[in-house]
Amino acid sequence: MSIYISKSAQDDGFKPCAHDYQVHCGNCRLNSICLPLSLESDDIQQLDDIIQRSKPLKKGQHLYREGDDFQSVYAVRSGTLKAYKTTDDGREQVTGFYFPGEILGMDGISKNTHASSASTLETSAVCEIPFSSLAKLSALMPNLQRHFFQLMSREITDDQVLITLLSKNSADERVAALLLSISARNARRKLSSTHFRLPMSRVDIGNYLGLTVETVSRVLSRMQKMELLCVDNKEIEILDMPGVRNMANVAS
Amino acid sequence: MSIYISKSAQDDGFKPCAHDYQVHCGNCRLNSICLPLSLESDDIQQLDDIIQRSKPLKKGQHLYREGDDFQSVYAVRSGTLKAYKTTDDGREQVTGFYFPGEILGMDGISKNTHASSASTLETSAVCEIPFSSLAKLSALMPNLQRHFFQLMSREITDDQVLITLLSKNSADERVAALLLSISARNARRKLSSTHFRLPMSRVDIGNYLGLTVETVSRVLSRMQKMELLCVDNKEIEILDMPGVRNMANVAS
DNA sequence: TAATTCACTTGATGCAAATCAATGCACATT
DNA sequence: AATGTGCATTGATTTGCATCAAGTGAATTA
Numbered sequence: 001m002s003i004y005i006s007k008s009a010q011d012d013g014f015k016p017c018a019h020d021y022q023v024h025c026g027n028c029r030l031n032s033i034c035l036p037l038s039l040e041s042d043d044i045q046q047l048d049d050i051i052q053r054s055k056p057l058k059k060g061q062h063l064y065r066e067g068d069d070f071q072s073v074y075a076v077r078s079g080t081l082k083a084y085k086t087t088d089d090g091r092e093q094v095t096g097f098y099f100p101g102e103i104l105g106m107d108g109i110s111k112n113t114h115a116s117s118a119s120t121l122e123t124s125a126v127c128e129i130p131f132s133s134l135a136k137l138s139a140l141m142p143n144l145q146r147h148f149f150q151l152m153s154r155e156i157t158d159d160q161v162l163i164t165l166l167s168k169n170s171a172d173e174r175v176a177a178l179l180l181s182i183s184a185r186n187a188r189r190k191l192s193s194t195h196f197r198l199p200m201s202r203v204d205i206g207n208y209l210g211l212t213v214e215t216v217s218r219v220l221s222r223m224q225k226m227e228l229l230c231v232d233n234k235e236i237e238i239l240d241m242p243g244v245r246n247m248a249n250v251a252s
Numbered sequence: 253m254s255i256y257i258s259k260s261a262q263d264d265g266f267k268p269c270a271h272d273y274q275v276h277c278g279n280c281r282l283n284s285i286c287l288p289l290s291l292e293s294d295d296i297q298q299l300d301d302i303i304q305r306s307k308p309l310k311k312g313q314h315l316y317r318e319g320d321d322f323q324s325v326y327a328v329r330s331g332t333l334k335a336y337k338t339t340d341d342g343r344e345q346v347t348g349f350y351f352p353g354e355i356l357g358m359d360g361i362s363k364n365t366h367a368s369s370a371s372t373l374e375t376s377a378v379c380e381i382p383f384s385s386l387a388k389l390s391a392l393m394p395n396l397q398r399h400f401f402q403l404m405s406r407e408i409t410d411d412q413v414l415i416t417l418l419s420k421n422s423a424d425e426r427v428a429a430l431l432l433s434i435s436a437r438n439a440r441r442k443l444s445s446t447h448f449r450l451p452m453s454r455v456d457i458g459n460y461l462g463l464t465v466e467t468v469s470r471v472l473s474r475m476q477k478m479e480l481l482c483v484d485n486k487e488i489e490i491l492d493m494p495g496v497r498n499m500a501n502v503a504s
Numbered sequence: 505t506a507a508t509t510c511a512c513t514t515g516a517t518g519c520a521a522a523t524c525a526a527t528g529c530a531c532a533t534t
Numbered sequence: 535a536a537t538g539t540g541c542a543t544t545g546a547t548t549t550g551c552a553t554c555a556a557g558t559g560a561a562t563t564a
Contacts, residue, residue: 085416088502093416107412109405116412135398139391146387152404153361159411160359160368164337164345166418167462171521202542210419212522217543233530233542250340423551454512464552469513485512485560506564513558523548533538 023077024048033101033188034075035129035151038143047144050133053077056125063105063118063126070108072128076100079124080199083107083116084207094208096158097121097200099185103129106152121199166210169249174209175219176248179229183238194238223247275329276300285353285440286327287381287403290395299396302385305329308377315357315370315378322360324380328352331376332451335359335368336459346460348410349373349452351437355381358404373451418462421501426461427471428500431481435490446493450486475499 025036025048036044056078057063063074066086081098095116098104107115109131138145165174187193198205206216223229228244230237238244277288277300288296308330309315315326318338333350347368350356359367361383390397417426439445450457458468475481480496482489490496 085412087416087420091420093412093419095412095415107405107408110402110409115409135394135401139394139397142387142391145391149387149404150362152401152408153359156359156404156407156411157362157367159408159415160337160345160347162415163347163411163418164339166415167345167459168339168343201540207419213542214523214544215521218521221543465512466514466553467551470551473513508561508563510561511559513556515556516554518551518553520550520552521548522550523546525546526544528543529541531539534536 022053025051028077030075030077030101030189035103035144035147037147039141039147043141043144046137046141050130050137051075052128052130054126054128056123057120059120059122061120063120064108064114065117066114068108068114070105070112070114070131072130073103073105073108073134074118075103075127075129077125077127080121081118081124081126082121082200082204082208083118085116092207094204095162097182097204097208099182100189102185103151106155121201121204162208171209171211171215171219172222172247173249174211175205175216176223176244177250178205178209179236179238179244180248180250183241194241196236198234198236274305277303280329282327282329282353282441287355287396287399289399291393291399292395295393295396298389298393302382302389303327304380304382306378306380308375309372311372311374313372315372316360316366317369318366320360320366322357322364322366322383324382325355325357325360325386326370327379327381328354328356329377329379332373333370333376333378334373334452334456334460335370337368344459346456347414349434349456349460351434352441354437355403358407373453373456414460423461423463423467423471424474424499425501426463427457427468428475428496429502430457430461431488431490431496432500432502435493446490448488450488 025031025034025044026041028034028036031037031044036047039047052072063081064070076098078100080100081104082094083096083098083104084092084094086092096104098118104118105114134144134148138148165177169177182196182198183193186196200208202213202216205211206213209216211219220229220231223244224231226243228238228240228247230239277283277286277296278293280286280288283289283296288299291299304324315333316322328350330352332352333356334346335348335350335356336344336346338344348356350370356370357366386396386400390400417429421429434448434450435445438448452460454465454468457463458465461468463471472481472483475496476483478495480490480492480499482491
C-alpha cells in the first residue's frame, strides 16, 4: 500500500493547482487549517520533510482498509474521502467525510491497525504523514504535540455530535445538520457556504446519517418544496439559511 | 472545581480498599489497564507525582460539566461514571460509561473546554491528571506519549462502534451489545463476565443506546424469557453467552 | 399501617422511517 | 438509435419502536 513518489519528479513549468502534489507545507494554502497551524517556519520545514505526497487517487480508490497495518495518518489536500466501518454482517457504516485540510486515519493508533476503511469520493490527493515520525517530532515541538492532541480530541467530539444526531434527531434534522456542517467546512476553506456540490452520493449520506436513500431524497425534496434549498442532483444552493438551521434544531 | 486534597492526610493504619485514595500508581491494582501501562518504575513515580487523588464522589455528583474549562483528564479508580452531552433543546445524550481503570475527559482537549459533562452513577473515586503536566511528561517519555495517543484513539474507535450500533442495529442488538461490552470490561478487571450488577439505570441505558426506557425493559424481559439472562433489577446473570452474542449479531 | 416516591415493567395505539416497487434520467457502450 | 447501468425520485405498504397510560414492587416517610 505504498503511495510514495519521488519528490524530484516533474519539477519544472508546473503551476500549483488543486491536485498539485509538489506544494510544500510552507506554501500550501490549507496550512492554516491543517497540521502546520501554529508552527514556526523552520518547524514547518521539519514537518514538511517527513510528509509524503502522493499522486492523486481516482474516485473510489482506497487509502487504507479496515485491518491494514497502521503506519500513517493522512491530510486531505484536494477532493473528498469517506471513512467507513464494515459491520459483522457485511454492511457499511460511514463514520465520516473528510474535506481538504482535514486529517484522517487517527483511529488506527489504538491497535496499530486501521479500525476503518477510507476511500475517495472523487479524484483526491492526500499527504501521508508517517505516524512514528510525527510522534517523534511532536515530542520535540510542543505546539505540534498540542495541535495533534487537539485534532484527535476534535475527532472524538465530532463523533459524539454524530452519536447524538443519530440517537436523538429526526431524519429532517439529520439531513439539515449535515448540510450545515458541509456549509461551515466550506466557509472555513473560503468557499461559498450557500452554494456547493455534494461530493458524496445519496447512499453515502443516508449511510452516514442512519437513513435510507429514499428518506434522504424525500427530505431534500421537502426542503426544496419549502424553499429552504435549491437542489439539482449534487448541486445544492441554500436559499434560506435560518430556515435550514431551524430545521436542524441547532442554536448557533 | 478543585478536588485536590492533601496527600499527607490520613496515612496510617489505613488498609487499601476500593475507594482508597492513598494508593499510588505503583501499587494500584488497575495500573495494568490505566495510564502507567508499559512504564518503567521510575517513570511511574514521575507520573504518580503529577496525579491528584480525590475524596470519593457521591452518587450523582459531577466531575465536570459541558463548558467548564478543561484542565485535566481523569482515571476512574472505583465506581462508575457516565459522560453525556446536552442537546440544544435540553435533552441528554449519554456518550459513554466509564469503569475503573478507564480514562475520561479527553474530549476537552480540542477546545480547552469540556465538550460533555461527567457524573457518577454510584460512589466513585477518580485520579485527576492535569493535562499540561501529562503533555510535558509525555514529551519526555515515548511510552507514555504512545499510550496516551492510543487511549485517545481508543475513544475514537469506541465512539465509531457506538455510531454503527445506533445507526444499523435493532433494539435487541443494541442492548445485547452493551451487556457484552460490560461483561468484557469486567473480565479485563478480573471480575465475573457472567454475573454482575449494572451500575446505571434503565434510563441511562436507553439514553446511551438511543432507546426509551420501556424498550430497554422489554428487551431485557424478552432475553429473560428466552433464557439468555437472569435479570433481577440491576443484577444480571448471563446464562447463555453464545445466545447473547448471537442476539447482538457480532462475530467474536 | 398507610402514603408517597422512585425505578421499572407491561399493555395498547400511533407514527416516522424502512421496505418494496416502479419510474425517470444521465451517461456510457454498442 | 437502441440498450444497459448506476443513481435519484416518488408512491404504497409495512413495521419497529416511541408514546401514552396504567400497574407493580421496594424503599422511605409519615
